[in-house]
Amino acid sequence: MKASEEGVLDKIREICLALPETNERVSHGAPTFFVRDRRAFLMVLTNHHGDGRFAIWCAAAEGNQGVLVAADPERFFRPPYVGHRGWLGVRLDRGLDWDELAGIAEDAYAEVAPAKLVEAARAAGEVKEAQLTKTDHGLLPEGEGWYVLNTKEAVWRESAEFGRYTRWEGKDEARFREIGINIGVMQPGQPACMYHGEEAQENFLVLAGEGILIVEGEERPLQAWDFVHCPPWTKHVIVAAGSEPLVVIAVGGRGKPGLLYPVDETALKHGAGVERETSDGDEAYAATSEVVSIEYVDGDLTP
DSSP: OHHHHHHHHHHHHHHHSTTTEEEEETTTTEHHHHHETTTEEEEEEEEEEGGOOOOEEEETTTTTHHHHHHTTTTEOOOOOOGGTTOOOEESSSOOOOOOHHHHOOOOOOHHHSSSHHHHHHHTTTTOOOOEEETTTTTTEESSSSSSOOOOBOEEEETTTTTEOOOOOOOOOGOOOSEEEEEEEEEOOOEEEEEEEEEEHHHEEEEESSSEEETTTTEEEEEEETTTEEEEOTTOOOEEEEESSOOEEHHHHHHHOOOOEEEOOHHHHHOOOOSSSSBSHHHHHHTTSSOOOEOOOOOOOSOO
């Protein structure tokens, strides 16, 4: 096993052995994790019989194997010997999402552990409430955990070029790891950002006002309750139009760093494009004003 694979095994070991009454021993030549040293729930295999995979095989709920393999056959597979029992194969050499892997391991444990142990594991993993700290500009979440935050009480951000927005998140552990989400308020003529495409998908919902969607160099009008879906690498930007503010919720995946700001004449016409193509966000926004923290501005959102 390579040093990098040893590091991955150590992390998997940490996840599995944190569950109640688990242990590890070698079984069929592979590090294997058991409940009460009797029932295996997860194995780590390297190049099993020359298959070229660094992967885990683990117990899975009925039906999960088929759904996941069909959805992403590059990462998930039906392992030999145990696949007929519904076990799932997960490649560890196709990118790692540790939150996802921890969930897969916990689900595998739940498939074979006695009900009382599963309840104990879930109680130990109870998600606590995060703290909302009062700042000069509104409430800011701190630390991991669930919370309820009124949008008008959150910290907002403002840019002279791109309007106002809030992301409802904090910094460090209070930053959302899997998705980015914000609600933006743009005055007529203001774009939401610079025209771009990115490796993760993005979606938008118009709540109020009128706008123009510039997508792949074309213009499309937008009005309240229009929904916009942009698959990965769709080049796009939304610009406020009409006579009233445009209010939009934006959601996008995180964890995929690819980004491109292409030159586009339609976007430049609306003040929402770069004059030289770049994949550097700092370069794309270099000529724009500083984004500052503010309190919610009365009237931006209807009651």
